Amino acid sequence: MITVRDLRVVFGVGASAIEAVRSISFSVAEGESYGLVGESGSGKSTVLRAVCGLNPDWTGTVEVDGVAQGRHRDRAFYKRCQMVFQDPYGSLHPRHTVDGILAEPVAIHRLGDADRRIDRVLREVGLGPQFRFRFPHQLSGGQRQRVAIARALILEPRVLLLDEPTSALDVSVQAEILNLLRRLRADHGLTYVLVSHNLAVVSYMCDRLAVMNRGRVVEEMGVDELKRGAAREDYTLQLLRASQGYDRQAAESFRDYA
Amino acid sequence: MTTTDDRLSPPPARFSREWLLTDTPRSRLQARLGRVYAGWLSLSRNRLAMVGLAIVVLLVVLAAFAPLIAPYSPYDQNLLERLQPPSAAHWLGTDELGRDIFSRIVHGSRLTLYIVALVALTAPLAGLAVGTISGYVGGWVDAVLMRVTDIFLAFPKLILALAFVAALGPGIENAVIAIAITSWPPYARIARAETITIRSSDFINAVRLQGASRARIILGHVVPLCTSSLIVRVTLDMAGIILTAAGLGFLGLGAQPPLPEWGAMIAAGRQYLLEQWWVATIPGIAIFIVSLGFNLLGDGLRDVLDPKSS
Amino acid sequence: MTASPLLSVANLRIAFPTRHGLAEAVRGVSFEVGREKLGIVGESGSGKSLTGRAVLGLVPAPGVVTADRMAFEGDDLLTASERRMREIRGRRISMVMQDPKFSLNPVMTVGRQIAEAYRVHSKAGRTEARRRALEMLEAVRIRDPERVFGLYPHEVSGGMGQRIMIAMMLIPDPDLLIADEPTSALDVTVQMQVLAIMDELCSSRGMGLVFISHDLNLVASFCDRILIMYAGRVVETCRAADLHSATHPYTRGLLGSLPRLDDPRPELPVLDRDPAWLEESRG
Numbered sequence: 028m029i030t031v032r033d034l035r036v037v038f039g040v041g042a043s044a045i046e047a048v049r050s051i052s053f054s055v056a057e058g059e060s061y062g063l064v065g066e067s068g069s070g071k072s073t074v075l076r077a078v079c080g081l082n083p084d085w086t087g088t089v090e091v092d093g094v095a096q097g098r099h100r101d102r103a104f105y106k107r108c109q110m111v112f113q114d115p116y117g118s119l120h121p122r123h124t125v126d127g128i129l130a131e132p133v134a135i136h137r138l139g140d141a142d143r144r145i146d147r148v149l150r151e152v153g154l155g156p157q158f159r160f161r162f163p164h165q166l167s168g169g170q171r172q173r174v175a176i177a178r179a180l181i182l183e184p185r186v187l188l189l190d191e192p193t194s195a196l197d198v199s200v201q202a203e204i205l206n207l208l209r210r211l212r213a214d215h216g217l218t219y220v221l222v223s224h225n226l227a228v229v230s231y232m233c234d235r236l237a238v239m240n241r242g243r244v245v246e247e248m249g250v251d252e253l254k255r256g257a258a259r260e261d262y263t264l265q266l267l268r269a270s271q272g273y274d275r276q277a278a279e280s281f282r283d284y285a
Numbered sequence: 286m287t288t289t290d291d292r293l294s295p296p297p298a299r300f301s302r303e304w305l306l307t308d309t310p311r312s313r314l315q316a317r318l319g320r321v322y323a324g325w326l327s328l329s330r331n332r333l334a335m336v337g338l339a340i341v342v343l344l345v346v347l348a349a350f351a352p353l354i355a356p357y358s359p360y361d362q363n364l365l366e367r368l369q370p371p372s373a374a375h376w377l378g379t380d381e382l383g384r385d386i387f388s389r390i391v392h393g394s395r396l397t398l399y400i401v402a403l404v405a406l407t408a409p410l411a412g413l414a415v416g417t418i419s420g421y422v423g424g425w426v427d428a429v430l431m432r433v434t435d436i437f438l439a440f441p442k443l444i445l446a447l448a449f450v451a452a453l454g455p456g457i458e459n460a461v462i463a464i465a466i467t468s469w470p471p472y473a474r475i476a477r478a479e480t481i482t483i484r485s486s487d488f489i490n491a492v493r494l495q496g497a498s499r500a501r502i503i504l505g506h507v508v509p510l511c512t513s514s515l516i517v518r519v520t521l522d523m524a525g526i527i528l529t530a531a532g533l534g535f536l537g538l539g540a541q542p543p544l545p546e547w548g549a550m551i552a553a554g555r556q557y558l559l560e561q562w563w564v565a566t567i568p569g570i571a572i573f574i575v576s577l578g579f580n581l582l583g584d585g586l587r588d589v590l591d592p593k594s595s
Numbered sequence: 596m597t598a599s600p601l602l603s604v605a606n607l608r609i610a611f612p613t614r615h616g617l618a619e620a621v622r623g624v625s626f627e628v629g630r631e632k633l634g635i636v637g638e639s640g641s642g643k644s645l646t647g648r649a650v651l652g653l654v655p656a657p658g659v660v661t662a663d664r665m666a667f668e669g670d671d672l673l674t675a676s677e678r679r680m681r682e683i684r685g686r687r688i689s690m691v692m693q694d695p696k697f698s699l700n701p702v703m704t705v706g707r708q709i710a711e712a713y714r715v716h717s718k719a720g721r722t723e724a725r726r727r728a729l730e731m732l733e734a735v736r737i738r739d740p741e742r743v744f745g746l747y748p749h750e751v752s753g754g755m756g757q758r759i760m761i762a763m764m765l766i767p768d769p770d771l772l773i774a775d776e777p778t779s780a781l782d783v784t785v786q787m788q789v790l791a792i793m794d795e796l797c798s799s800r801g802m803g804l805v806f807i808s809h810d811l812n813l814v815a816s817f818c819d820r821i822l823i824m825y826a827g828r829v830v831e832t833c834r835a836a837d838l839h840s841a842t843h844p845y846t847r848g849l850l851g852s853l854p855r856l857d858d859p860r861p862e863l864p865v866l867d868r869d870p871a872w873l874e875e876s877r878g
Contacts, residue, residue, distance in 0.1 A: 066782035066783065066784065066785075067753075067782050079494060080494075081490055081493065081494065100496075101496075102496040105494055105495055105496040106496075109494065109495075110490075110491070110494055112487040112490065112491065113487075114487060117486055117487040117488065118487035118488050118490075118491055119488055120488040120492075120506055120509075120510075121488075121510070122509045122510060124310075124313060124316050124317075126313060127313070131492065131495065131497070131505075132495040135495050135496055135497055135501070136495075136496065157309035157311075158309070159311075160309075160310040160311060160312055160313055160315060160316040161308075161309070161310065161316065162316065162320065165308065168639075175491070178491065182495070197638040197639055197809070198638060198809060198811070198849060198852065198853060199638060199848070199849060199852055199865075199866035199868075201852070201854075202852035202853075202854070202863040202864070202865050202866065203865050205854065205863060206862055206863055206865065209862070224782065224783065225854075226856060227853070227854040227855055227856050227858070228854055230854065230855075230856050230858065231854040231858060231863065253856065254856055254857055254858075256856075265784060266783065266784065267856070269783040269784045269786070269787045270783055270856065271816075271856070272812050272813060272815065272816030272817075273787060273790050273794075273813060273816040273817040274787075274816065275791050275794055275795075277787065278787035278788055278790060278791035279791055281784050281787060281788055
């Protein structure tokens with residue numbers, strides 16, 4: 028479904044240029060859930076932005092659903108591939124009602140039948156009709172994220188790119204949203220690319236994953252290997268160790284993998 | 286923020302307070318009216334803003350019902366009654382041609398409102414358009430538009446207005462055009478700054494990812510977020526606009542006699558200032574009160590509309 | 596913990612005036628801290644941050660703080676004058692906050708800030724303060740203290756910024772450190788390193804530590820005792836080692852809803868909020 032080959036993203040020019048993503052390649056099959064794990068500065072979010080076209084300055088090959096993508100995306104692409112952002116407080120327009128937010132993609136793509144689509148997608152994400160005309164400041168963090176997911180789904184895409192969808196949410200709300208995302212994927216046969224710094228979330232949500240550090244893929248593994256802790260690279264082992272709670276000896280042994 | 290949609294109790298009556306402030310609006314109209322109402326409640330708690338609002342409302346009422354309120358015609362001269370101090374017959378006295386000052390003030394409010402409304406409708410819109418396009422599109426469009434703005438900003442406002450009026454000829458319409466032309470740049474700057482902040486937000490990214498055109502994004506997403514600061518700025522600028530118009534009138538370049546424009550009245554009354562102080566001072570007080578009213582209202586609106594200040 | 600506690604709080608209540616009267620954000624919280632690591636865990640809105648700030652008298656107006664007792668080593672923190680509180684803050688109780696980007700002064704070099712923290716609470720001159728600041732930078736494992744001394748906050752990474760913050764807060768040698776989400780803005784490996792530093796400094800100086808966080812697993816592995824807060828109340832107190840045999844349904848629900856690496860479950864159980872939890876009172 029998604030094939031990325033030799034992707035490079037450079038920010039800035041000349042002497043101050045930073046290579047955020049250094050020639051990475053991966054592919055995601057249809058219906059699969061693929062995780063991109065890494066710490067800050069690993070380039071995982073940058074990869075996602077290059078794949079969906081938010082960042083047009085990349086080199087390499089990006090193919091989505093067999094179609095090679097260039098600098099700019101067409102409307103057909105957006106109908107096929109959508110994104111859910113990290114911050115529920117920043118991803119909804121503060122002056123638009125939920126209804127307005129959901130009606131807009133329908134209008135842009137001239138799909139028609141907005142009322143029915145909006146009702147259906149709200150129900151799918153677990154929000155009733157009483158939320159339809161609220162403003163974002165009248166919603167909790169979890170509810171906002173559900174609206175963001177609804178907005179991504181209303182165009183009936185095949186691929187969902189998820190950029191840390193639960194990191195900004197409370198722990199108890201996180202479980203609801205993760206369950207919702209899993210159910211939606213099963214119901215609609217969606218393909219996911221999930222970016223997260225949290226290995227536990229990735230192990231719950233993904234089938235395969237790539238561990239990234241400083242713009243490179245350190246290793247790729249299946250989720251079973253992750254759960255068993257069967258990593259090959261030292262960096263991944265360090266990351267696994269750090270995810271399992273505080274241990275003074277382990278912490279002292281951590282090093283910087285530049 | 287839990288929601289309890291209690292379907293057992295009857296829905297509130299339409300347009301009632303409860304209906305407006307409900308947690309679960311059922312239509313776009315209800316949601317938007319509710320928001321406006323909540324903003325109004327917030328504003329009405331500010332006493333000074335309410336004073337400002339009262340003054341503005343008074344101005345509008347005076348302008349609307351000027352012929353009914355004014356006891357005399359503003360143009361009727363009576364040379365036997367010239368330069369009379371305030372009395373029962375002439376509440377605010379008479380000017381150098383025997384015209385009732387109170388009536389002239391009342392009719393002059395129409396001119397003041399005319400100037401203010403025209404400028405407020407044109408300059409901010411022009412500034413908004415330039416600023417949002419400049420800020421969102423960026424690149425050379427931004428550079429060109431901002432240099433044009435810089436050129437206008439380089440001149441002191443009154444001088445530039447004088448230049449335009451001198452070129453276009455005196456008269457109140459030309460004064461309005463001149464003031465509008467000199468007022469739009471700050472709005473463009475404000476709109477551009479806001480646009481640049483908004484441009485990188487996730488909600489803009491999200492709508493870009495839906496394939497929205499730039500026009501749709503600017504009109505539907507950027508402009509609604511700029512209007513608050515613009516409204517506040519416009520209200521606070523009213524005082525300056527009135528004063529500029531009065532200044533032009535004072536110099537004889539705005540409203541021409543016998544129009545009862547307040548600035549022109551001050552100019553005409555200048556020579557009588559020492560002994561018949563009311564001729565020049567009363568229009569001045571009128572300008573002061575109206576400017577103050579707009580300022581107070583603008584401050585109050587800023588507290589309600591602009592979250593950064595609170 | 597057999598010695599008398601450093602900090603003793605009984606029935607702390609923090610209320611804020613709203614349009615509909617006083618709303619209590621913290622409702623009757625009681626706890627004691629000795630020379631140990633106490634974790635306070637809760638979600639947003641639980642009141643955990645406010646509790647930490649109340650101890651230092653940093654609850655913003657118009658918040659109203661009341662308690663039956665809030666005492667630190669014999670000093671009554673409730674009735675202490677502002678002058679007395681200024682002496683206590685930093686010198687005897689210190690606070691580390693979440694994001695060094697926002698808690699370090701952006702226009703002063705970090706070295707100068709640390710030195711200033713020292714000079715505020717001692718009569719030391721500039722050279723002495725600089726020497727102590729360099730010592731502290733070494734104590735928080737910064738490899739090149741001379742160079743880092745002259746850096747500005749925007750020139751250091753998140754992890755280093757947080758270590759600088761710790762250095763600044765520990766240089767006056769306080770008896771109690773309150774850390775409000777000190778590692779939440781950091782990467783997970785950096786988190787571990789910063790925690791190791793805090794661990795070492797606390798045990799070597801015999802300091803008490805109040806660690807406020809939303810991360811239950813982290814607190815369970817780092818602290819000695821844990822308080823779980825929900826909606827302004829303490830719903831559970833236990834030793835960190837006993838967390839998994841916790842009894843309150845909120846704690847159990849929270850533990851259950853966390854995804855785990857070795858989790859075989861097909862679905863995460865969702866926390867079911869019982870309104871009765873808002874009413875219960877626990878000592």
